[in-house]
Structures are given as C-alpha cells and as structure tokens.
Amino acid sequence: SQQGEEDPQALSIQEGENATMNCSYKTSINNLQWYRQNSGRGLVHLILIRSNEREKHSGRLRVTLDTSKKSSSLLITASRAADTASYFCATVGSSASKIIFGSGTRLSIRP
Amino acid sequence: NAGVTQTPKFQVLKTGQSMTLQCAQDMNHNSMYWYRQDPGMGLRLIYYSASEGTTDKGEVPNGYNVSRLNKREFSLRLESAAPSQTSVYFCASKGTVNTGELFFGEGSRLTVL
Numbered sequence: 001s002q003q004g005e006e007d008p009q010a011l012s013i014q015e016g017e018n019a020t021m022n023c024s025y026k027t028s029i030n031n032l033q034w035y036r037q038n039s040g041r042g043l044v045h046l047i048l049i050r051s052n053e054r055e056k057h058s059g060r061l062r063v064t065l066d067t068s069k070k071s072s073s074l075l076i077t078a079s080r081a082a083d084t085a086s087y088f089c090a091t092v093g094s095s096a097s098k099i100i101f102g103s104g105t106r107l108s109i110r111p
Numbered sequence: 112n113a114g115v116t117q118t119p120k121f122q123v124l125k126t127g128q129s130m131t132l133q134c135a136q137d138m139n140h141n142s143m144y145w146y147r148q149d150p151g152m153g154l155r156l157i158y159y160s161a162s163e164g165t166t167d168k169g170e171v172p173n174g175y176n177v178s179r180l181n182k183r184e185f186s187l188r189l190e191s192a193a194p195s196q197t198s199v200y201f202c203a204s205k206g207t208v209n210t211g212e213l214f215f216g217e218g219s220r221l222t223v224l
Binding site: 004006033035040041042043044045048088090095097098099100101102103104 | 152170
C-alpha cells in the first residue's frame, strides 16, 4: 500500500469556498510535499514542509504537518475554477531520495 | 529550457514485446525517478536513481529494469510487456539531496494488448 493516503478521494465545492484535503502517512519523513495534476498531465509542485515545521503558507495555500499523528493537510482558500485538479501529497523518506505519493484528492470547483 | 523530456509519448505493444522508455533532463539534477499512474490512481514509484551510478527499487519494480546512462538520462525497460503494465509512465528529476521538489515530464501512455 502507498505511504500516503488522502482524504477525501473527491471534493466538490462552490467557487470562493475553501477546500481542505488531508494526507496520512506511515513512516518517518524528511519532508512532505503537495503537488497538483491537471487532466493526466505531469504533476506540478505546490509546496514543501519540512519535518520540523508545523505550518507553511504560500499565496492561497496553507499546509500543516503533525508528525505525532503522521498527517498533513492542504487548505486552498478562496477557490477558483482554475483550482480544479487532482492534488497529491508526497512523502520524502529519511534518505531524502525515496519519494512516495498518496492516492490523491480530485477537487472540482463549481462556478 | 526543456526540463524533463520523455519519449515516446504514446506506445502500443503486444503482450511479450519489449520496449524502453527514455527520459532526459537538462537541469543538472542528481536524482531521477520513474512512476506509473493507473486510471484514477495516484503515482506508484517503480525505480529511482538518487545519483549517477546508483539505482534503487521503488514500490512496484517487478517487470521493469532501469539504467542511469549518465547524469542526464534515466531509461525504463519492459523486457516482456504484460497487459497489467498498461499505464501512464512519468519520469521526474530532483536537484538537491535533502530537500527539493520533483520536476515531471509530460508522461508516456503505454497500452499493452
């Protein structure tokens, strides 16, 4: 099974609302990253949070990390139609080389 | 600056045939990766190369071989293709060791009949 499991699998919200997706993982990590994928294309990096950080912001994105619960969340504020995509968490192991992806959340933004 | 380039973009094989997916990056990155993505699923790590001269198994290595030809190139070979290997394959690279994001190619769609 994959290192990261994401919840929910699918999320549909109204434009302007906030979207929250969660990621749980199993083993210790060096850092955790979030990626976006549009329509089966290559993934694009959004944000990285190190294991000694608890929260990080980038524009409309807010990421939290709780290493005691082995979980992370991605919050997208004031959603836009262009945010419609699949979002994946990726855990980077202690070797800092092996990178395992979660199962993803499909986000749909309704106009 | 092309980033990560994968070839071919599309391929149809018959069961038992062999093929090699090519990946090249022009960002002078140390680490390179091969993932597969099945419909509606996340990415699963096949093999990775932390640095030139090293390769390691990922989550789903069976049925695949890799070669880190040089710092720029990392190829994935299917020796005897099976229908279960029908998937979209993504190559990615990463510059730094301790942190750093993955840069992805656009994917190679493989169908095995």
